[in-house]
Amino acid sequence: MLRRMFAPEGPTFRELAVQALSSVEHGYDLLAPKFDHTPFRTPESVLAPVSRALRELGPFGSGLDLCCGTGAGMDVLRQVCRERVTGVDISAGMLAVGRARETVPARAPRMEWVRADARALPFGPVFDLVVSFGAFGHFLPGERPGLFAQVRSVLRPGGRFAFPIAAPSRPGSAAYWMLAGFDAVMRVRNALWHPPFVMYYRPFRLSDVRAELARAGFAVRLHALPELGRRPDGSPRCRLVVATRAEAV
Structure with missing residues (x-):
């Protein structure tokens, strides 16, 4: 991960430090030109299994990539949506990079890039599928019901809301301590420096998320993503959460 982070095409340590001391919006504006050369971009090893699972559930008409960044999820939507694919993000810099890298093959769905806050989406009920990849750490637990x-x-x-969610790291493992350490650093940073940079991934727990989705009016099902492996107990390392909009809350 560190080798990829500090690859020649990626951000320097100084650039990452400046980003981390900015707001979420401005930090991603700064990172945008090099974002696709960092480990923060959702890798193809995750995108491909999600695409496969959504193809089995689709096809869909119109799709929305929530907090789309430079468009990794847009590539997934183009495979499963026939009419329109929209990306929404708060960072103008990330959207600009996404537009610049866009290639539209023949007979592809129409592509749109919209700058907006995910907590106040500027759309009516026009989508059949919403996806999101790696964005939920930027929302505090109290913001999730509104989101x-x-x-x-x-x-x-x-319509369906779909996103992958990894199983929690085993307590005491290297991944567990890495996430715990990152969470602690972010909390100290936000206690000492303003504006805050919200990036807390440990509170995004499947049991809490399922309950919150149900209260928001979704029927929730889980789909294993076996391509991403299994834990020692046989359970999948990663699942696709598929929340279907119910007729009434």
């Missing part, structure tokens, strides 16, 4: 309500409001009845 999920926003997603429901832009889905047509029966």
